[in-house]
Amino acid sequence: MYDYAIRDGKLYIDGRWEHLNLYIANGEIAYIGQEEFPAKEIIDAEGLEVLPGIIDPHVHFDLDLGKIHSVDDFYFGSVAASYGGVSTIIDFLDPVSNAEELESAFHKRLALAKDSLVDFQLHATIKQPTGSIEAFVQKMKSLGIHTVKLFTTYSDSGRRTNDEDIITLLKLSAQYNFLVMAHIENDDLIDLNPTYTYRDLSKSRPSESETVEALKLAGYVKKYGGKLYMVHCSSGKTLEALVNTYPELINQSLFIESCPQYFTFSIDDLQKADGHLYTCAPPLRKKEEQKLLFKYASYLSTIGTDHCSFNRRDKAQQYLKDTPLGVGGIEFALPIMRKHLGDAVIEKMTSNVARLMGLKKKGVLKVGYDADLTFYQPEDVTISSSHGRADYSLYIGHKVFGRVVSTMVRGKFVMRQQKIVGDHGHWIKGNDIL
Ligand SMILES: [Zn+2]
Secondary structure, X not given: OEXXXXXXXXXXXXXXXXXXXXEEEOOEEEEEEOOOOOEEEEEEOOOOEEEEOEEEOOEOOOOEOOOOEOOOOHHHHHHHHHHOOEEEEEEEOOOEOOHHXXXXXXXXXXXXXXXXXXXXXXXXXXXXXXXXXXXHHHHHHHOOOOEEEEEOOOHHHOOEOOHHHHHHHHHHHHHHOOEEEEEOOOHHHOOOOOOOOHHHHHHHOOHHHHHHHHHHHHHHHHHHOOOEEEOOOOOHHHHHHHHHHOOOOEOOOEEXXXXXXXXXXXXXXHOOOOHHHHOOOOOOOOHXXXXXXXXXXXXXXXXXXXXXXXXXXXXXXXXXXXOXXXXXXXXXXXXXXXXXXXXXXXXXXXXXXXHHHOXXXXXXXXXXXXXXXXXXXXXXXXXXXXXXXXXOOOOOOOEEEEXXXXXXXXXXXXXXXXXXXXXXXXXXXXXXXX
Protein backbone atom coordinates (compact mmCIF):
# COMPACT_ATOMS: atom_id res chain seq x y z
CA MET A 1 0.00 0.00 0.00
CA TYR A 2 1.28 3.46 -0.89
CA ASP A 3 1.65 6.04 1.89
CA TYR A 4 0.34 8.94 -0.17
CA ALA A 5 -1.50 9.35 -3.44
CA ILE A 6 -1.16 12.85 -4.85
CA ARG A 7 -3.88 13.15 -7.44
CA ASP A 8 -4.45 15.54 -10.31
CA GLY A 9 -1.57 17.91 -9.65
CA LYS A 10 0.48 19.67 -12.33
CA LEU A 11 3.85 17.94 -12.02
CA TYR A 12 7.09 19.56 -13.20
CA ILE A 13 8.91 16.79 -15.07
CA ASP A 14 11.83 17.29 -17.49
CA GLY A 15 11.11 20.98 -17.93
CA ARG A 16 7.39 20.50 -18.67
CA TRP A 17 4.11 20.46 -16.75
CA GLU A 18 2.39 17.08 -16.76
CA HIS A 19 -1.06 16.40 -15.35
CA LEU A 20 -0.39 13.09 -13.53
CA ASN A 21 -0.78 11.22 -10.25
CA LEU A 22 2.22 10.68 -7.97
CA TYR A 23 2.46 7.92 -5.36
CA ILE A 24 4.82 7.77 -2.41
CA ALA A 25 6.07 4.75 -0.47
CA ASN A 26 8.81 4.63 2.19
CA GLY A 27 9.85 8.23 1.60
CA GLU A 28 10.42 7.75 -2.12
CA ILE A 29 8.49 8.49 -5.25
CA ALA A 30 7.07 5.08 -6.12
CA TYR A 31 4.88 5.73 -9.16
CA ILE A 32 4.11 8.60 -11.55
CA GLY A 33 1.38 8.11 -14.12
CA GLN A 34 -2.29 8.14 -14.93
CA GLU A 35 -3.40 5.08 -12.98
CA GLU A 36 -5.05 5.17 -9.56
CA PHE A 37 -4.15 2.90 -6.65
CA PRO A 38 -5.23 2.73 -3.00
CA ALA A 39 -3.14 4.71 -0.52
CA LYS A 40 -3.19 5.47 3.21
CA GLU A 41 -3.87 9.11 2.42
CA ILE A 42 -5.16 10.70 -0.76
CA ILE A 43 -4.23 14.31 -1.44
CA ASP A 44 -6.24 16.19 -4.01
CA ALA A 45 -3.74 18.47 -5.73
CA GLU A 46 -6.08 19.77 -8.40
CA GLY A 47 -5.20 23.34 -9.27
CA LEU A 48 -1.80 23.02 -7.58
CA GLU A 49 1.65 22.73 -9.08
CA VAL A 50 3.80 19.95 -7.65
CA LEU A 51 7.50 20.75 -7.97
CA PRO A 52 10.60 18.89 -6.86
CA GLY A 53 11.56 20.29 -3.44
CA ILE A 54 13.67 23.44 -3.79
CA ILE A 55 17.36 23.02 -2.91
CA ASP A 56 19.07 26.15 -1.64
CA PRO A 57 22.81 25.71 -2.28
CA HIS A 58 23.83 28.74 -0.23
CA VAL A 59 22.66 29.55 3.27
CA HIS A 60 24.32 30.87 6.43
CA PHE A 61 22.36 29.74 9.45
CA ASP A 62 23.72 30.23 12.96
CA LEU A 63 26.64 32.32 11.71
CA ASP A 64 28.91 33.66 14.42
CA LEU A 65 30.50 36.98 13.45
CA GLY A 66 32.04 37.61 16.86
CA LYS A 67 30.13 40.62 18.18
CA ILE A 68 27.02 39.79 16.15
CA HIS A 69 25.33 36.48 15.41
CA SER A 70 22.99 35.85 12.47
CA VAL A 71 19.43 35.52 13.81
CA ASP A 72 18.23 32.40 12.02
CA ASP A 73 19.72 29.27 13.53
CA PHE A 74 19.18 25.89 11.84
CA TYR A 75 15.75 25.47 13.42
CA PHE A 76 14.32 28.90 12.56
CA GLY A 77 16.16 29.04 9.25
CA SER A 78 14.64 25.72 8.27
CA VAL A 79 11.18 26.90 9.34
CA ALA A 80 11.57 29.83 6.91
CA ALA A 81 12.94 27.38 4.32
CA SER A 82 9.92 25.10 4.58
CA TYR A 83 7.57 28.07 4.10
CA GLY A 84 9.58 28.74 0.94
CA GLY A 85 9.18 25.23 -0.45
CA VAL A 86 12.82 24.46 0.30
CA SER A 87 13.34 20.80 1.22
CA THR A 88 17.16 20.81 1.33
CA ILE A 89 19.56 23.53 2.44
CA ILE A 90 23.32 23.64 2.05
CA ASP A 91 25.27 25.52 4.69
CA PHE A 92 29.01 26.03 5.19
CA LEU A 93 31.56 24.73 7.66
CA ASP A 94 33.66 27.36 9.44
CA PRO A 95 36.75 28.26 7.37
CA VAL A 96 39.79 26.11 8.19
CA SER A 97 43.35 25.75 6.88
CA ASN A 98 44.12 22.04 6.98
CA ALA A 99 42.76 18.48 7.14
CA GLU A 100 42.81 18.17 10.96
CA GLU A 101 40.87 21.39 11.47
CA LEU A 102 38.41 20.28 8.80
CA GLU A 103 37.39 17.22 10.75
CA SER A 104 36.51 19.17 13.89
CA ALA A 105 34.80 21.95 11.89
CA PHE A 106 32.64 19.27 10.29
CA HIS A 107 31.52 17.67 13.55
CA LYS A 108 30.88 21.07 15.15
CA ARG A 109 28.65 22.25 12.31
CA LEU A 110 26.91 18.88 11.89
CA ALA A 111 25.83 19.02 15.54
CA LEU A 112 24.23 22.46 14.99
CA ALA A 113 22.64 21.46 11.68
CA LYS A 114 20.80 18.58 13.32
CA ASP A 115 18.18 21.10 14.47
CA SER A 116 17.13 21.58 10.83
CA LEU A 117 13.60 20.50 9.92
CA VAL A 118 14.60 20.02 6.29
CA ASP A 119 17.42 17.93 4.81
CA PHE A 120 20.85 19.49 4.78
CA GLN A 121 24.27 19.22 3.24
CA LEU A 122 27.47 21.07 4.19
CA HIS A 123 30.16 22.73 2.10
CA ALA A 124 33.73 22.73 3.40
CA THR A 125 35.36 26.19 3.61
CA ILE A 126 39.11 26.66 3.22
CA LYS A 127 41.18 29.68 4.31
CA GLN A 128 44.90 30.35 3.84
CA PRO A 129 45.86 26.65 3.52
CA THR A 130 48.70 25.62 5.79
CA GLY A 131 49.09 21.84 5.46
CA SER A 132 48.88 19.71 2.31
CA ILE A 133 45.92 20.72 0.16
CA GLU A 134 45.69 17.18 -1.18
CA ALA A 135 45.33 15.85 2.39
CA PHE A 136 42.57 18.43 2.92
CA VAL A 137 40.76 17.16 -0.17
CA GLN A 138 41.15 13.52 0.86
CA LYS A 139 39.73 14.30 4.30
CA MET A 140 36.86 16.20 2.73
CA LYS A 141 35.99 13.27 0.49
CA SER A 142 36.22 10.81 3.37
CA LEU A 143 33.72 12.94 5.33
CA GLY A 144 31.24 12.78 2.43
CA ILE A 145 31.70 16.43 1.46
CA HIS A 146 31.56 17.20 -2.24
CA THR A 147 32.29 20.94 -2.30
CA VAL A 148 34.84 23.37 -0.92
CA LYS A 149 34.43 27.12 -0.82
CA LEU A 150 37.27 29.62 -0.89
CA PHE A 151 37.50 33.40 -0.73
CA THR A 152 39.64 35.53 -3.03
CA THR A 153 39.18 38.40 -0.58
CA TYR A 154 38.83 39.04 3.19
CA SER A 155 42.62 39.04 3.61
CA ASP A 156 41.94 41.40 6.55
CA SER A 157 40.35 38.52 8.48
CA GLY A 158 42.78 35.87 7.19
CA ARG A 159 40.26 34.10 5.00
CA ARG A 160 41.82 34.73 1.58
CA THR A 161 43.19 31.82 -0.45
CA ASN A 162 45.99 32.88 -2.81
CA ASP A 163 46.07 32.17 -6.55
CA GLU A 164 48.66 29.41 -6.37
CA ASP A 165 46.51 27.46 -3.92
CA ILE A 166 43.39 28.11 -6.01
CA ILE A 167 45.16 26.56 -9.01
CA THR A 168 46.16 23.55 -6.88
CA LEU A 169 42.53 23.13 -5.77
CA LEU A 170 41.28 23.34 -9.36
CA LYS A 171 43.74 20.67 -10.51
CA LEU A 172 42.75 18.44 -7.58
CA SER A 173 39.04 18.93 -8.37
CA ALA A 174 39.57 17.19 -11.71
CA GLN A 175 41.52 14.36 -10.09
CA TYR A 176 39.25 13.79 -7.08
CA ASN A 177 35.95 14.89 -8.63
CA PHE A 178 34.68 17.64 -6.37
CA LEU A 179 33.53 21.20 -6.89
CA VAL A 180 35.53 24.32 -6.03
CA MET A 181 33.24 27.17 -4.98
CA ALA A 182 34.57 30.69 -4.89
CA HIS A 183 33.51 33.97 -3.34
CA ILE A 184 34.97 36.18 -6.06
CA GLU A 185 36.01 39.76 -5.42
CA ASN A 186 39.47 41.16 -6.13
CA ASP A 187 41.01 41.93 -2.76
CA ASP A 188 43.15 44.82 -4.05
CA LEU A 189 40.14 46.62 -5.51
CA ILE A 190 38.27 46.60 -2.22
CA ASP A 191 38.55 49.72 -0.08
CA LEU A 192 37.89 49.16 3.62
CA ASN A 193 38.01 52.82 4.59
CA PRO A 194 36.98 52.87 8.29
CA THR A 195 34.98 56.09 7.88
CA TYR A 196 32.68 54.62 5.21
CA THR A 197 28.99 54.19 6.05
CA TYR A 198 26.53 51.77 4.45
CA ARG A 199 25.92 54.36 1.72
CA ASP A 200 29.52 53.79 0.58
CA LEU A 201 29.16 50.02 0.27
CA SER A 202 29.32 50.00 -3.54
CA LYS A 203 32.35 52.27 -3.46
CA SER A 204 33.97 49.96 -0.94
CA ARG A 205 33.23 46.81 -2.97
CA PRO A 206 32.92 47.94 -6.64
CA SER A 207 31.58 45.60 -9.28
CA GLU A 208 34.90 45.85 -11.18
CA SER A 209 36.45 43.87 -8.32
CA GLU A 210 34.03 41.04 -9.09
CA THR A 211 34.36 41.18 -12.88
CA VAL A 212 38.17 41.36 -12.92
CA GLU A 213 38.60 38.50 -10.47
CA ALA A 214 35.94 36.31 -12.12
CA LEU A 215 37.67 36.61 -15.50
CA LYS A 216 40.99 35.72 -13.88
CA LEU A 217 39.61 32.61 -12.19
CA ALA A 218 37.75 31.52 -15.33
CA GLY A 219 41.11 31.85 -17.12
CA TYR A 220 42.62 29.44 -14.57
CA VAL A 221 39.84 26.93 -15.25
CA LYS A 222 40.54 27.13 -18.96
CA LYS A 223 44.30 26.75 -18.45
CA TYR A 224 44.45 24.23 -15.62
CA GLY A 225 41.12 22.41 -15.83
CA GLY A 226 38.91 21.51 -12.89
CA LYS A 227 35.47 22.72 -11.98
CA LEU A 228 34.65 26.11 -10.53
CA TYR A 229 31.36 27.35 -9.08
CA MET A 230 31.09 31.08 -8.62
CA VAL A 231 28.83 31.93 -5.67
CA HIS A 232 26.57 35.00 -5.58
CA CYS A 233 27.32 36.69 -8.91
CA SER A 234 26.04 40.20 -8.17
CA SER A 235 26.64 42.14 -11.36
CA GLY A 236 25.27 41.48 -14.83
CA LYS A 237 28.52 42.99 -16.11
CA THR A 238 30.43 40.07 -14.58
CA LEU A 239 28.01 37.57 -16.07
CA GLU A 240 28.17 39.22 -19.50
CA ALA A 241 31.97 39.27 -19.43
CA LEU A 242 32.16 35.56 -18.52
CA VAL A 243 29.61 34.57 -21.17
CA ASN A 244 31.41 36.56 -23.86
CA THR A 245 34.97 35.61 -22.92
CA TYR A 246 34.56 31.95 -21.94
CA PRO A 247 31.34 30.70 -23.57
CA GLU A 248 32.80 27.20 -23.89
CA LEU A 249 33.28 26.90 -20.12
CA ILE A 250 29.82 28.00 -19.01
CA ASN A 251 27.87 25.12 -17.49
CA GLN A 252 30.66 22.72 -18.52
CA SER A 253 33.40 23.54 -16.05
CA LEU A 254 32.34 26.99 -14.88
CA PHE A 255 29.06 27.27 -12.99
CA ILE A 256 27.52 30.55 -11.89
CA GLU A 257 25.11 31.18 -9.05
CA SER A 258 23.18 34.39 -8.46
CA CYS A 259 20.73 35.40 -5.74
CA PRO A 260 17.20 36.87 -5.58
CA GLN A 261 18.42 40.13 -4.01
CA TYR A 262 20.51 41.05 -7.06
CA PHE A 263 17.45 40.66 -9.31
CA THR A 264 15.15 42.56 -6.96
CA PHE A 265 17.04 45.46 -5.39
CA SER A 266 19.67 47.90 -6.59
CA ILE A 267 22.24 50.40 -5.45
CA ASP A 268 19.39 52.95 -5.16
CA ASP A 269 17.96 51.04 -2.20
CA LEU A 270 21.23 51.59 -0.30
CA GLN A 271 20.70 55.34 -0.50
CA LYS A 272 17.29 55.18 1.20
CA ALA A 273 16.81 56.10 4.88
CA ASP A 274 16.67 52.38 5.74
CA GLY A 275 19.41 51.53 3.23
CA HIS A 276 21.48 49.85 5.96
CA LEU A 277 18.95 46.98 5.88
CA TYR A 278 20.00 46.22 2.27
CA THR A 279 23.69 45.62 3.01
CA CYS A 280 25.26 42.42 1.72
CA ALA A 281 28.56 41.34 0.16
CA PRO A 282 28.96 41.56 -2.75
CA PRO A 283 26.67 44.59 -2.64
CA LEU A 284 23.61 45.50 -4.69
CA ARG A 285 24.50 46.93 -8.08
CA LYS A 286 23.31 49.60 -10.51
CA LYS A 287 20.04 49.17 -12.39
CA GLU A 288 21.92 48.85 -15.70
CA GLU A 289 23.96 45.95 -14.29
CA GLN A 290 20.77 44.35 -13.02
CA LYS A 291 19.33 44.56 -16.55
CA LEU A 292 22.31 42.57 -17.80
CA LEU A 293 21.70 39.98 -15.09
CA PHE A 294 18.21 39.49 -16.54
CA LYS A 295 19.55 39.48 -20.11
CA TYR A 296 22.06 36.69 -19.45
CA ALA A 297 20.05 34.83 -16.78
CA SER A 298 19.73 31.72 -18.94
CA TYR A 299 23.48 31.12 -18.46
CA LEU A 300 23.16 30.97 -14.67
CA SER A 301 23.44 27.43 -13.31
CA THR A 302 21.73 27.99 -9.99
CA ILE A 303 19.94 30.41 -7.72
CA GLY A 304 21.02 30.39 -4.08
CA THR A 305 19.80 32.83 -1.46
CA ASP A 306 22.98 33.52 0.57
CA HIS A 307 20.40 33.73 3.37
CA CYS A 308 22.07 35.46 6.33
CA SER A 309 19.53 37.47 8.28
CA PHE A 310 20.00 40.03 11.03
CA ASN A 311 17.73 42.22 13.12
CA ARG A 312 17.26 45.92 12.48
CA ARG A 313 19.28 46.77 15.56
CA ASP A 314 22.27 44.71 14.35
CA LYS A 315 22.19 46.51 11.00
CA ALA A 316 21.96 50.02 12.48
CA GLN A 317 25.68 50.76 12.83
CA GLN A 318 27.34 54.12 12.33
CA TYR A 319 30.15 52.72 10.18
CA LEU A 320 30.19 50.14 7.43
CA LYS A 321 33.07 48.28 9.11
CA ASP A 322 30.73 47.40 12.00
CA THR A 323 27.70 46.52 9.85
CA PRO A 324 27.00 42.78 9.48
CA LEU A 325 26.68 42.12 5.73
CA GLY A 326 23.90 39.79 4.70
CA VAL A 327 20.17 39.64 4.07
CA GLY A 328 17.48 37.01 4.52
CA GLY A 329 15.39 35.66 1.68
CA ILE A 330 15.01 31.89 1.73
CA GLU A 331 11.24 32.02 2.29
CA PHE A 332 10.59 34.12 -0.80
CA ALA A 333 13.24 32.97 -3.27
CA LEU A 334 10.92 30.74 -5.30
CA PRO A 335 7.96 33.15 -5.71
CA ILE A 336 10.31 36.11 -6.32
CA MET A 337 12.35 34.25 -8.93
CA ARG A 338 9.24 32.77 -10.60
CA LYS A 339 8.03 36.35 -10.99
CA HIS A 340 11.42 37.45 -12.41
CA LEU A 341 12.34 34.51 -14.65
CA GLY A 342 9.22 32.34 -15.00
CA ASP A 343 9.29 28.55 -15.10
CA ALA A 344 12.87 28.58 -16.44
CA VAL A 345 14.11 29.23 -12.93
CA ILE A 346 12.78 25.94 -11.52
CA GLU A 347 15.65 23.77 -12.75
CA LYS A 348 18.14 26.36 -11.42
CA MET A 349 16.62 25.79 -7.97
CA THR A 350 16.19 22.00 -8.17
CA SER A 351 17.83 19.62 -10.67
CA ASN A 352 20.86 21.79 -11.49
CA VAL A 353 21.66 22.20 -7.80
CA ALA A 354 21.25 18.48 -7.09
CA ARG A 355 23.54 17.54 -9.95
CA LEU A 356 26.29 20.00 -9.04
CA MET A 357 26.19 19.31 -5.32
CA GLY A 358 26.14 15.53 -5.63
CA LEU A 359 22.63 15.08 -4.23
CA LYS A 360 21.95 11.83 -5.98
CA LYS A 361 18.29 11.26 -5.03
CA LYS A 362 17.03 14.82 -5.10
CA GLY A 363 16.00 17.59 -7.49
CA VAL A 364 13.67 15.75 -9.88
CA LEU A 365 10.29 14.04 -9.81
CA LYS A 366 11.21 10.52 -10.77
CA VAL A 367 10.51 7.04 -9.44
CA GLY A 368 13.18 6.00 -6.92
CA TYR A 369 14.03 9.59 -5.95
CA ASP A 370 13.31 11.10 -2.53
CA ALA A 371 9.71 12.31 -2.23
CA ASP A 372 10.77 15.94 -1.67
CA LEU A 373 7.83 17.97 -2.93
CA THR A 374 6.74 21.59 -3.06
CA PHE A 375 2.98 22.15 -3.41
CA TYR A 376 2.50 25.49 -5.08
CA GLN A 377 -0.52 27.69 -5.73
CA PRO A 378 0.18 29.52 -9.01
CA GLU A 379 -1.38 32.95 -8.50
CA ASP A 380 -0.40 36.58 -8.08
CA VAL A 381 0.51 37.27 -4.46
CA THR A 382 1.67 40.28 -2.46
CA ILE A 383 3.97 39.19 0.36
CA SER A 384 2.52 40.24 3.71
CA SER A 385 4.36 38.29 6.41
CA SER A 386 7.47 36.21 7.03
CA HIS A 387 8.38 33.28 9.26
CA GLY A 388 12.11 33.76 9.82
CA ARG A 389 13.34 35.04 13.15
CA ALA A 390 14.54 38.45 11.90
CA ASP A 391 12.40 41.48 12.76
CA TYR A 392 12.24 42.59 9.13
CA SER A 393 12.17 41.16 5.61
CA LEU A 394 13.07 43.16 2.52
CA TYR A 395 10.38 41.31 0.56
CA ILE A 396 7.27 42.41 2.49
CA GLY A 397 4.98 44.27 0.10
CA HIS A 398 6.57 42.75 -3.03
CA LYS A 399 4.39 41.32 -5.75
CA VAL A 400 5.42 37.76 -6.59
CA PHE A 401 4.17 34.77 -8.53
CA GLY A 402 2.80 31.92 -6.48
CA ARG A 403 2.56 30.74 -2.91
CA VAL A 404 3.96 27.65 -1.26
CA VAL A 405 1.08 25.66 0.21
CA SER A 406 2.98 22.70 1.69
CA THR A 407 6.49 21.25 1.69
CA MET A 408 7.34 17.57 1.94
CA VAL A 409 10.73 16.01 2.70
CA ARG A 410 11.30 12.30 2.02
CA GLY A 411 7.56 11.61 2.02
CA LYS A 412 6.75 13.53 5.21
CA PHE A 413 5.19 16.95 5.43
CA VAL A 414 7.40 19.52 7.12
CA MET A 415 5.09 22.47 6.48
CA ARG A 416 1.48 21.61 5.70
CA GLN A 417 -1.13 24.24 4.85
CA GLN A 418 0.93 26.96 6.57
CA LYS A 419 1.59 24.90 9.73
CA ILE A 420 4.92 23.39 10.79
CA VAL A 421 4.47 19.65 11.27
CA GLY A 422 7.97 18.25 10.66
CA ASP A 423 10.46 17.06 13.23
CA HIS A 424 13.97 16.87 11.80
CA GLY A 425 15.88 16.67 8.53
CA HIS A 426 18.71 14.33 7.53
CA TRP A 427 22.29 15.07 6.63
CA ILE A 428 22.73 14.15 2.97
CA LYS A 429 26.18 13.08 1.83
CA GLY A 430 27.60 14.46 -1.41
CA ASN A 431 28.05 11.77 -4.04
CA ASP A 432 30.23 11.84 -7.14
CA ILE A 433 27.75 12.42 -9.88
CA LEU A 434 28.90 15.65 -11.48
ZN1 LIG B 1 27.50 33.44 1.42
